[in-house]
Amino acid sequence: MARPKGYDPEEVVKRATYAFWQHGYQALGVRELERLTGLNQFALRSEFGGKEGLYLAALRFYSEQAISIAMEPMRDSGSIPEIIAFLRSLITDGSMTSSPYGCLVVNTGIENARVGSADLDKAARHYWDALENCFEACLQNALDAGRISTSTDIKAFAKGLVSAVMGVHAQNRLEGKNNAGRHLVDLLCEQLTAMETS
Template structure:
């Protein structure tokens, strides 16, 4: 005989709720996303939302972590596993560029958006953003080192410096493609990526 769920038991798919919360914060930004918007987006009533996540900030932190695990980490893993090292870096930039210029990826990167909107004013979020962007920098550095081993990037390239430069270009590309997605500007950024890789 099926048991009736107790009042405090979860009656929803947490991953699905977080997907919907990610979409809401991604579309509107943190400050402009109201609790009413989140209630509508997630399908949870206010009581359930507060019981599960504490408050809007608590839900945002969970949503940001969910975004990182299900999007950024999965994407980078797929590039690492499926592309040669040098090609993985180029593929990352080109996919962002093509998505934005095609008109269907104007929301940018939630992590970069958060870095701009919240990190300067919230030490915990600043720490999270710094760690995640550090992981992206490490992706670039490690791909360069691997590309040097297979002779597709010059051995004299400083992998640490190049990794930092590529991270800066990636952040710039994400900001530009969200606010000023002009083909010539995007093309210049891609040209700088190719120049770094040699």
């Protein structure tokens, strides 16, 4: 009979998510990871396949939370106001998408330029593809409703918004403040409002 686990895998992933988000992937050693998650090295290997496996689990948890909750209003019936609300959430106290640590997915992309993990790259791209699809759907809804110009390049604009979101998170992380990227958010929201009213 298998011995019961002395830890809750879901709780470990939540703790690991916060630890990696705060400290980064490379800077967080295995011993410190053990201390912060309560997981020993044996369990880290057997349950998650090692440090990268735990990081991937944390990245999936973080991404799915953001996709299912923060992006939900933009799906299906979203339009320009929902994009603006999402952008504002990036710099709003108490928002799940606003943090002085930036965004775990943005941080992953930056670190992975050195690490070179195909798995980490795939996990990060899953998040950005989901966000781009949400932006594109909102813009298409606005176009179909006659609320923005028919000359708007929906795909290019959605890609640009994703790049801008990355920039907001990077600024938040750089300054260690959850609203450091507010100037870019203000600029984007003004542009979106002008698009809809012109």
